[in-house]
Amino acid sequence: MNEGPPKRALQFLRWFCREDYLEEIEGDLTEVFKKHFENSPDKAKWKFVLSVLKYFRPEFMKSFKSYQTNANGMYKSYFKVGWRNLIREKGYSFINIGGLALGIAVVMLIGLWVHDELTFDKLQENYNQVAAVLQNNTVDGTIETWSSQSYQLGLELRNNYGSYFKHVAMSTFPSSSILADKEKAFSAVGTFMEADGPEVLSLNMVHGMRSGLKDPTSILLSASLAATFFGTDNPVGKVLKLDNDLDLKVAGVYRNIPNNSSFRGELSFIAPLEIIVNRGGRSFGWVNNWLQVFVQVNENVDMQQASLAIKDAKIKNVNENDKRFKPELFLYPMSRWHLYSEFKGGVNTGGRIDFVRLFGSIGVFVLLLGCINFMNLSTARSQKRSKEIGVRKVIGSGRGQLVRQFFVESLLVVMIAFIFSLLLVYLSLPLFNNIAGKNIQINWTRPSLWLVLITSIFLITFVSGSYPSLYLSAFSPIKVLKGTFKVGRYASLPRKALVVVQFTVSVILIIGTIVVYQQIQYAKNRPIGYDLNGLITVPIKTKDVKRNYTGLRNELLASGKFSEVSASETTITNLWWSDWGFQWRGKDPSLQDNIYRGAVDYEFGKTVGWKIKDGRDFSREFSSDSTAMILNEAAVKYMGLDNPVGENIRAYGRNYTVIGVVEDMVTQSLYESNKQTVFVIDPFNNANFINLKISPHSSASEAIEALNKIFVRHNPGTPFEYKFADDEFADKFSFEVRVGRLVGIFAGLAVFISCLGLFGLASFVAEQRTKEIGIRKVLGASVSGLWQMLSRDFVILVIIACGIAIPIGYYFTTHWLQQYDYRTEITVWVFFATAAGALVITLLTVSFQALKAALINPVNSLKTE
């Protein structure tokens, strides 16, 4: 019968009752309860509850408001104490603030980048209604997704599917043309569009109207191009000559296409599509794909529904033979253009969104590393503050107040770190833009930016401050003040786990960086099959250049600066034209052939320096060479020819004889396998480029100067442009280089932040064990033994981290490499090197403190206090 009064009621009483009355009331109530309890337990309980309720009146209640009245003062004091602690422990403060500031700066930069990526194209007025029409074709059993369409399709969509679309606009792919007024001539990249184009693009007109394009002799200019020609004048009505050929009236000027638009850099001008149609040289059948088709769906039409509706618009109209490609059309909404641009097997497989996610998570992890430093150093140094906590508690500080105090201290650190990180971001933004290939500006006056910043200050404070504040506020004042306070053996376990997390993240990032660099290096060292050295390409943009080509060539050769000059349809670094319908002996009738073509002239091979493996090169000495063909090794394999030289191949409506085989060349992506390619003497008179090989006796600058003079003399109306082939070649891996550089920088920062934290922890441990080390030294411990003792713990942690990071890193990097056909193997040494590197860095970081502690004269360390 040792039952006490009802617990709930007692708790309630304790909660509301004034502290100074509680003792007496609770005592008396309990005594009364005990007396009643002997008679009838149930009644006693009821009576107790009832009595408690009777005390629930203002006289007996404690004042719940009393905390708030002096709270401001407390917070002021918290800031003051926090500030003093920061000043006193300058080293730790530096590590805390520095690590956090770096982490926050990284997150901010990545955040800006992610924001820029996610808001791509969103400035377009009809963002949710605009789509491009794409087609899936089954070629050789695999589904390929093409963005190019035929002229017929645009007409068909407009005429028979008009109810779905507000606007349908066909457009050429952007290409560069020459625009000239009386004095000036510039080459500019633009497109030729149907009259609805400006509506679909929702161009912001500065002068003139969007409808200006309806006149087939008009042109719309971007603001910057208009300014280069006409300065600040209103150019509407002025006349420009297109490609030295056609006079066009300026019908309007639109604001420059913003940087975060899929059309950036592609729309310096917009001219009517009729010009291209009337110019000739294009085919208008259903299977001749050379246009892009943009649509804007009607407001009440669902994009998905419209996409399904047009699915068969092409297959219905092509002939039986072309039906085998099973063309299926679909709409590709603008909202997915930028981030989801890759298709495999007819299905959208992502694209840049992968990088948004990758960098997003890297940013979060780097910030986490900074937060971990803060947590670790705060808890590690808890003993230093344990007395303060004890005294605060004894004086009457509740746990809630202590938690608040430590949150205020973390807030202080985070705010200082934030200021530094803003400074860092401000200073490093130009560099970041340069590396990331962006033009991000920060609009400091935007309220949403500040909202995000302030929210993140509190969020980071919460993340980094919650563990230390809960940990520190839990100290028992009696133990702490008695001096018997010892953190247990396992108290440092969470700290160790956090260090492992830090190094796991860092090591994964290092592995990633190494693999990306290896892949780039591997691709760079790929045998390309031709000689990039001193190779220049000059685009042929006007008919004049084509007409004057022979004279130009002869004079260039006569200058002695060039060892060879030739013309071709496409450049050797980017042979993208492919055809089907080839016939050869032994061809599998069911094969849907697809072979790339190099339409070149006789000297092309000598200019680029390809290597003939079998047979001979083109030569003007054989009059039959106009129907001669040279295959590359991949084409020989593709066609399954045992003895290719002398074979007859039918292509482009003619009969060709194979005269030679060249070694495979990298003519497309560096990361894909070599494509089957045939080279023929340009059957279409379609030369678009002049290729020049600088003579080994001449310097590049001399050669360019001579070329400029000769070119301008022969083509006075055409601006002179040229490109070094190796620059164009470098473009092939510029994206990978960019990714590699960014990941490398983040990996470096991650390692740096982790090491900062380790440095802090090491110095703390060394300081804590000063006496122990002194005694050990007195008893004869050697410096190297002490160094080992102090470093061992950290080394073990880093080894564990490597053990976790290596499988994860392996998984991610192999996954990343899968996307490349031509890829490096991940060798074991990558992991060994990373692990070894991490260990060396750890040892360097820790040893400084360890040796400092080990070298202290024991007399000094033992006489303290």
Next chain:
Amino acid sequence: MKQQSLGEFEELVLLMVAALHDEAYGVAILENLEDKLKKKVNISAVHVALKRIEDKGFVKSRFGGITEDRGGRRKKFYVITALGKRMLDAQYVLRNSIYKQIPKISFG
């Protein structure tokens, strides 16, 4: 000195504190009152009265030792102050004098 009022129940509690001299704490007062009044009194009423007369300065209090019966809580003992005694005396004199003015009335 400001004129202090004293409620009926308060007066009873004050009387009891004085009567129990040095042994007066919540439960003792309660039990003695119930004994004298022959009816149940709630402890909270006693506490309310005690707090009020203490606020008025008629009693003062001190904590006693811990006893097992009370769940480890101390007793709070009340002692009457000089002011409280004077108040009781004044009340007594007042009532007595008025009582004496009552004519001899006989109710059969």
